Amino acid sequence: MADSEFALIRRYFARPAPDGVLGVGDDCALLPPTAGHLAISTDLLIEGIHFFPDVDPVALGHKALAVNLSDLAAMGATPRAFVLALALPKVDHVWLEGFSRGLLALADAHGCALIGGDTTRNPQGIAIDVTIFGEVPAQLALRRDGAKVGDDIWVSGTLGDADVALRLLLADGSVSDPNGSVLAATRTALEWPQPQVALGLALRGVASAALDISDGLAQDLGHILRASGVGAELRVADLPLSPTLAALPSALARRSALTGGDVYQLCFCAPASARGELAAIAQRLALPLTRVGQIVAGSGLRVMDEHGQVLPPVAGGFDHFGSGQGGD
Amino acid sequence: MADSEFALIRRYFARPAPDGVLGVGDDCALLPPTAGHLAISTDLLIEGIHFFPDVDPVALGHKALAVNLSDLAAMGATPRAFVLALALPKVDHVWLEGFSRGLLALADAHGCALIGGDTTRNPQGIAIDVTIFGEVPAQLALRRDGAKVGDDIWVSGTLGDADVALRLLLADGSVSDPNGSVLAATRTALEWPQPQVALGLALRGVASAALDISDGLAQDLGHILRASGVGAELRVADLPLSPTLAALPSALARRSALTGGDVYQLCFCAPASARGELAAIAQRLALPLTRVGQIVAGSGLRVMDEHGQVLPPVAGGFDHFGSGQGGD
Numbered sequence: 001m002a003d004s005e006f007a008l009i010r011r012y013f014a015r016p017a018p019d020g021v022l023g024v025g026d027d028c029a030l031l032p033p034t035a036g037h038l039a040i041s042t043d044l045l046i047e048g049i050h051f052f053p054d055v056d057p058v059a060l061g062h063k064a065l066a067v068n069l070s071d072l073a074a075m076g077a078t079p080r081a082f083v084l085a086l087a088l089p090k091v092d093h094v095w096l097e098g099f100s101r102g103l104l105a106l107a108d109a110h111g112c113a114l115i116g117g118d119t120t121r122n123p124q125g126i127a128i129d130v131t132i133f134g135e136v137p138a139q140l141a142l143r144r145d146g147a148k149v150g151d152d153i154w155v156s157g158t159l160g161d162a163d164v165a166l167r168l169l170l171a172d173g174s175v176s177d178p179n180g181s182v183l184a185a186t187r188t189a190l191e192w193p194q195p196q197v198a199l200g201l202a203l204r205g206v207a208s209a210a211l212d213i214s215d216g217l218a219q220d221l222g223h224i225l226r227a228s229g230v231g232a233e234l235r236v237a238d239l240p241l242s243p244t245l246a247a248l249p250s251a252l253a254r255r256s257a258l259t260g261g262d263v264y265q266l267c268f269c270a271p272a273s274a275r276g277e278l279a280a281i282a283q284r285l286a287l288p289l290t291r292v293g294q295i296v297a298g299s300g301l302r303v304m305d306e307h308g309q310v311l312p313p314v315a316g317g318f319d320h321f322g323s324g325q326g327g328d
Numbered sequence: 329m330a331d332s333e334f335a336l337i338r339r340y341f342a343r344p345a346p347d348g349v350l351g352v353g354d355d356c357a358l359l360p361p362t363a364g365h366l367a368i369s370t371d372l373l374i375e376g377i378h379f380f381p382d383v384d385p386v387a388l389g390h391k392a393l394a395v396n397l398s399d400l401a402a403m404g405a406t407p408r409a410f411v412l413a414l415a416l417p418k419v420d421h422v423w424l425e426g427f428s429r430g431l432l433a434l435a436d437a438h439g440c441a442l443i444g445g446d447t448t449r450n451p452q453g454i455a456i457d458v459t460i461f462g463e464v465p466a467q468l469a470l471r472r473d474g475a476k477v478g479d480d481i482w483v484s485g486t487l488g489d490a491d492v493a494l495r496l497l498l499a500d501g502s503v504s505d506p507n508g509s510v511l512a513a514t515r516t517a518l519e520w521p522q523p524q525v526a527l528g529l530a531l532r533g534v535a536s537a538a539l540d541i542s543d544g545l546a547q548d549l550g551h552i553l554r555a556s557g558v559g560a561e562l563r564v565a566d567l568p569l570s571p572t573l574a575a576l577p578s579a580l581a582r583r584s585a586l587t588g589g590d591v592y593q594l595c596f597c598a599p600a601s602a603r604g605e606l607a608a609i610a611q612r613l614a615l616p617l618t619r620v621g622q623i624v625a626g627s628g629l630r631v632m633d634e635h636g637q638v639l640p641p642v643a644g645g646f647d648h649f650g651s652g653q654g655g656d
Contacts, residue, residue: 034361035361040411042411042444042459044446045448046455127455131370144353227353
């Protein structure tokens with residue numbers, strides 16, 4: 001590939017660096033020292049595994065950054081900057097224009113500057129790795145290991161929409177959608193996830209543990225349980241559903257809510273004494289926060305139906321080896 | 329893939345986090361605030377583009393980190409930590425054992441901790457992204473834009489060995505090696521590059537500009553020239569060659585030295601007044617440092633033969649869209 005074509009690729013992502021930052025164009029980017037700890041996450045997205053080859057590149061650019069912003073949100077960190085490594089089969093200007101537009105619009109919305117990266121050819125398909133940097137005082141970081149017996153378990157937003165959309169796009173036959181209205185109503189959740197950065201910041205000093213739901217509530221909550229050395233009871237009837245999912249057959253909606261991935265809402269724990277403060281946060285952010293269970297002594301997750309009966313163990317969400325920082 | 333298999337993958341890379349660091353296992357890693365600026369670089373390596381499918385996994389693990397350490401070296405930064413994103417077609421324990429061993433041995437040698445990552449399935453082949461973090465006081469960082477007219481141009485080590493090894497492995501017919509001795513002597517340069525971290529630190533306050541040679545001296549020096557707004561004259565007869573390259577036909581050795589990539593030695597500029605100090609650094613590090621040209625007014629690179637005649641422009645090294653931070 002000629003230098004001139006390569007220069008064109010860089011053009012799509014070139015932005016002036018923020019004050020004090022050395023951005024794209026040297027051996028390294030230089031980021032000024034932070035006051036708090038630096039929160040770092042990396043996510044690698046592979047064509048055919050994490051996204052469809054024909055996905056809208058604008059949505060893909062958005063999502064590539066959104067999943068990393070979601071990791072910062074889950075840590076209670078303020079977004080600062082990111083680097084992008086991009087492997088492409090060819091220089092496709094329509095694709096690059098769309099991808100960069102979706103990526104940079106979300107970056108701008110969160111004040112998160114693109115400060116460096118790498119581009120390479122990859123005949124096998126598109127691969128995208130974003131590594132993101134945020135800032136959080138260490139003692140305020142929302143870790144996974146702080147859940148206490150008696151804590152409420154909360155989730156933000158609604159669950160399962162992305163899973164239903166994915167099932168419809170894969171045409172796996174599990175969801176009936178004769179007129180396309182279910183896909184129309186759920187596809188945005190899959191392709192345009194909104195990272196809950198403001199919620200993560202609001203939960204500093206309030207939540208005892210948190211993570212973002214990427215592989216499904218049941219599987220991801222398990223990480224909190226193991227890290228904190230506790231168990232949990234989830235009330236499946238309390239899982240928050242969108243009107244679209246609430247109108248689907250109950251077993252289907254519950255399975256997607258409990259095990260469906262690609263949610264990018266937060267699951268967090270907090271003592272009962274925080275319920276008032278959390279109601280105020282939900283109102284201020286115009287974001288539903290729903291209590292879905294309790295942390296209990298012991299280990300493992302028990303899922304209860306509306307009659308208090310324990311449901312049989314579920315398979316653990318969709319697994320692409322896991323995703324996100326630390327491979328979880 | 330089952331959780332248990334995935335846990336096995338993590339096992340290869342699990343290390344205790346350094347004091348004050350939150351490592352693998354949460355949504356983000358947490359790195360304590362640095363005193364100096366944080367130097368960040370990311371490099372994405374793709375099977376079939378950056379390495380042969382059958383390369384020794386121990387060497388590949390070493391090289392995946394070495395190319396990033398080389399970017400820190402080129403910035404004069406002290407290595408601190410890195411994250412690894414890894415896409416694999418399958419869980420191959422022999423491969424994972426070797427790769428992690430090569431990676432972590434080099435990490436340990438440089439006190440650079442693996443603090444997080446991501447693993448994913450990729451039916452198309454192996455993809456490896458390392459994002460590395462170092463520390464450098466901003467005013468001491470070795471940038472590309474500080475070269476001054478009259479500065480000497482230096483390179484460390486020798487040039488062209490990796491390029492010759494690559495040509496022999498590709499069997500492109502350009503190098504004759506009937507008994508395999510040339511490949512035997514040059515292959516280490518290609519597969520086990522040694523990042524010049526100690527040299528980068530020693531050049532703080534000495535070099536006016538620096539970078540690492542990944543795409544070939546001629547092409548990479550061009551980045552310094554453009555960033556600094558200067559030109560350069562290189563003396564091709566002064567390019568440092570290993571005994572193996574010096575024994576090859578002169579045109580071939582010179583082409584590899586001038587345009588061959590994958591070198592991971594440093595090219596830097598310094599005023600003539602620094603020659604004594606640089607001789608002392610070379611002696612202390614037991615690393616050859618060679619003056620190969622001069623920064624001149626104007627723009628662009630002129631390559632002179634031993635008679636002072638300007639050689640015709642060369643093609644710009646091997647190009648995989650460029651490599652390294654900022655895509656250069």
